[in-house]
Amino acid sequence: MAFIECKNAAFGYEGKAAVDQLNFKVEEGNYLCIVGENGSGKSTLMKGILGLISPMEGELILSDGLKKNEIGYLPQQSEVQKNFPASVYEVVISGRLNRLGGRIFFGKKDKRAALEKMEMMGILDLKNQSYQELSGGQRQRVLLARALCATQKVLLLDEPVTGLDPATTREMYRCIRELNKKHGIAVIMISHDIDMAVQEATHILQLAETQVFFGTTQEYERSKVGKVWMGGEDDD
């Protein structure tokens, strides 16, 4: 049973496919890394999974009771305004918007959920701090907590470590690993860092304007594409 499945799907803009022949599945508890060079169609596919654009060909199936508004999304840093006046709490609880339905204000349940996710991300003490005053790593945690407010099943992360220093990057990966392993949340991550992808993910999807590889990480390491892409680096 798959959460997300692509069958011969193609995504693009204005009638031109940016990426095609997509055939992959994301199942419960999976950790999928989408790798490829700039312009290989990673972000376009991401938009497709989020439902911001519809497939031009083939189909994208969300199943297992996964509704469209149940995908948590961590955008690239650059896409969120850094100088926005908002407290950490305000940002995190905005992730519960999809549960608001016909109500006007957030209720006790929403507030509890927001606090819970902040605790999970270790940012509870930043609750009343302004988003503007946070470091890059802290901001990512805040946005991750917001994404968790929106989902319990699937997280989509768009280059989550861009612009972070090495220590914060490691911390971020540890955080994501924990969400995946401990809380059973399926993770789909766009990444540049192939070594990290192989180390962290259960599955790899490689794109180059079309699907080059999809399979488990072990299969990827043995595959020709994988060997070329990983540049024959020594294991350590």
Next chain:
Amino acid sequence: MISVLQEMLSYPFLTRALLVGFLVSLCAALLGVSLVLKRYSMIGDGLSHVGFGTLSVATALGVAPLKLTIPVVVAAAFLLLQLSESAKIKGDSAIAMISSGALAIGVMTVSMTTGMNMEVYNYMFGSILSVSTEDARLSVVLSIAVLILFLIFYNRIFAITFDETFAKATGTKVKIYNMIIALLTAITIVLGMRMMGAMLISSLIIFPALTSMQVFKKFLSVVISAAVLSVGCFLTGMIFSYVYSTPSGATVVCINIIMFVVFTIVGKLMHGTK
């Protein structure tokens, strides 16, 4: 100051003007926070010019001004929103085009009918005398509607202002809420335009929000501060203009400029020491 205010309230036309101005400043400030953060500040300016053009045409045709102006400005707001989303014409040039175009049409209409007279001057720079009883009634109803809608959609407005993509991805109908913001902005501008003047009304939207952001760093505090500031500056400006016989719209804007400078200094002191 209280006695001056009491004296002002003894004139019915001033009471009307103060009431409408109070409500419009409140609406403008609330919407302004979202518009400034979404980088849509210029939409307010563009819409006020469209309002001026329509107002001139309405006067020339002898139609009730608000009844024609509101729908036209609302339509212009939707158009501007659409244009700023499509990539073909860049948003800022679209706004500049529409606003100067509307201004030109307004000026042409006026010059062909009544000529450039006091009335045109009032449209451009505002006059508290222009608020009729009927206008006042409609303004009160509409501005209360704007306030209620803002309150109802507060959380959604925050979410789409902060991160539109995330809101869209988690199933919020961003387009509808953007249209609601545009609709509320258009109504607010038309209501405030006659008193503040077409050239000055956008300051009511931009100043309180920007001023508040110098000091406050949370969304809710910025919203509350903008509302208080806006109303405070409006009332102070009106009293000043009454006592010293200065033009009301321009006086309110000048008070806003002073507050902006004060808040900037306070903000620098507060956040600079951290």
